[in-house]
Amino acid sequence: MNMRERVLEALKGNDVDRIPCTSLAGCDGICADGVQEEIDIFWPEAHKDADQMTKLAVESRKVLEIENVRIPFDFLVEPEALGAGIKWGNPDLQPSVREHPFEENPEDLEIPSDFLELGRVPVILEALEKIRNEVGEEMPISSLVLGPFTLLGELVDTSKLMRMMVTQPDLVEELMDEIPGILIDYGNAQYEAGSDVVEVGDPMASTDLISPKMFEDVAKPTLKKISEGLNGPSILHICGNAEPIIGHMGECGYDGVSIEKKVDIHEARSQLKEGVQILGNISSSDTLVNGGPEDVEEEVKVAIEKGVDLVEPGCGIPPIAPIENVKAMVAATKEYGTK
Numbered sequence: 237m238n239m240r241e242r243v244l245e246a247l248k249g250n251d252v253d254r255i256p257c258t259s260l261a262g263c264d265g266i267c268a269d270g271v272q273e274e275i276d277i278f279w280p281e282a283h284k285d286a287d288q289m290t291k292l293a294v295e296s297r298k299v300l301e302i303e304n305v306r307i308p309f310d311f312l313v314e315p316e317a318l319g320a321g322i323k324w325g326n327p328d329l330q331p332s333v334r335e336h337p338f339e340e341n342p343e344d345l346e347i348p349s350d351f352l353e354l355g356r357v358p359v360i361l362e363a364l365e366k367i368r369n370e371v372g373e374e375m376p377i378s379s380l381v382l383g384p385f386t387l388l389g390e391l392v393d394t395s396k397l398m399r400m401m402v403t404q405p406d407l408v409e410e411l412m413d414e415i416p417g418i419l420i421d422y423g424n425a426q427y428e429a430g431s432d433v434v435e436v437g438d439p440m441a442s443t444d445l446i447s448p449k450m451f452e453d454v455a456k457p458t459l460k461k462i463s464e465g466l467n468g469p470s471i472l473h474i475c476g477n478a479e480p481i482i483g484h485m486g487e488c489g490y491d492g493v494s495i496e497k498k499v500d501i502h503e504a505r506s507q508l509k510e511g512v513q514i515l516g517n518i519s520s521s522d523t524l525v526n527g528g529p530e531d532v533e534e535e536v537k538v539a540i541e542k543g544v545d546l547v548e549p550g551c552g553i554p555p556i557a558p559i560e561n562v563k564a565m566v567a568a569t570k571e572y573g574t575k
């Protein structure tokens with residue numbers, strides 16, 4: 237079984253020779269510590285250029301030994317394409333939104349019909365093609381579509397969106413209805429360009445920010461629409477303690493759910509319907525960054541014993557994570573995950 241077959245079969249819940257160790261989903265892309273200097277390609281330029289993005293993504297995977305390539309490195313492709321002002325950051329700092337385009341007048345939000353041509357959307361699609369050419373047919377590639385709630389939050393400002401959910405719930409519902417079309421088109425264009433797996437990452441739909449009831453009423457229906465429209469394998473990622481909403485996440489129609497360390501795998505399994513795979517839940521923010529290789533190994537062992545389907549960092553690989561730790565995650569998966 238090659239890496240790509242193993243990942244795709246594992247995502248379908250089929251038998252595999254060994255559990256894969258990937259970073260298909262989460263909030264950090266795959267950019268290894270020190271690789272920017274090594275290959276002389278740097279953020280933020282690499283966020284905007286398909287050749288640089290390709291090289292950085294492919295090299296980072298090699299260095300980390302993780303079993304997939306993934307782009308983009310940031311979470312702002314869609315907000316930028318829809319008019320958000322971006323602060324581009326630097327080699328150590330992710331871009332952030334400095335200007336929410338519909339903060340003053342959310343009711344004016346209109347989704348343009350030429351979304352696939354806007355901002356960096358064509359750059360990402362071009363990079364996916366280049367990555368596929370570069371890595372061949374045996375390497376899985378994943379890519380990202382922003383979750384609808386997070387996208388709306390970036391467009392109108394998250395705290396404003398929180399208030400609107402209480403004071404103008406009908407408007408929020410109306411706006412959420414506008415969003416799925418472009419995300420489905422964008423995700424399907426990613427598969428066509430060479431991506432195997434599309435992550436829908438919705439960090440702002442976390443229970444740290446909204447109640448489980450709000451998730452069920454506002455985020456879930458839209459997330460469901462998106463999964464129904466996507467033509468290939470997909471994963472739903474929500475950070476933080478997703479335990480109170482894990483059952484709902486499982487009902488959104490994705491092949492897998494990506495969960496953080498805070499979610500117990502046994503608990504998740506008991507609430508997920510059959511056919512939904514669990515990806516996770518090695519601690520991105522703590523163990524991968526602050527622990528040592530033996531701590532990572534122990535966490536992988538426990539996750540596998542508890543029945544994780546794909547070993548992954550719970551929220552992506554932080555660029556500052558020591559390379560040794562990520563390699564230890566892969567090595568431990570190979571050791572304990574063989575069936």
Ligand SMILES: [Zn+2]
Binds near residue numbers: 474476552
């Ligand atoms: Zn996350």
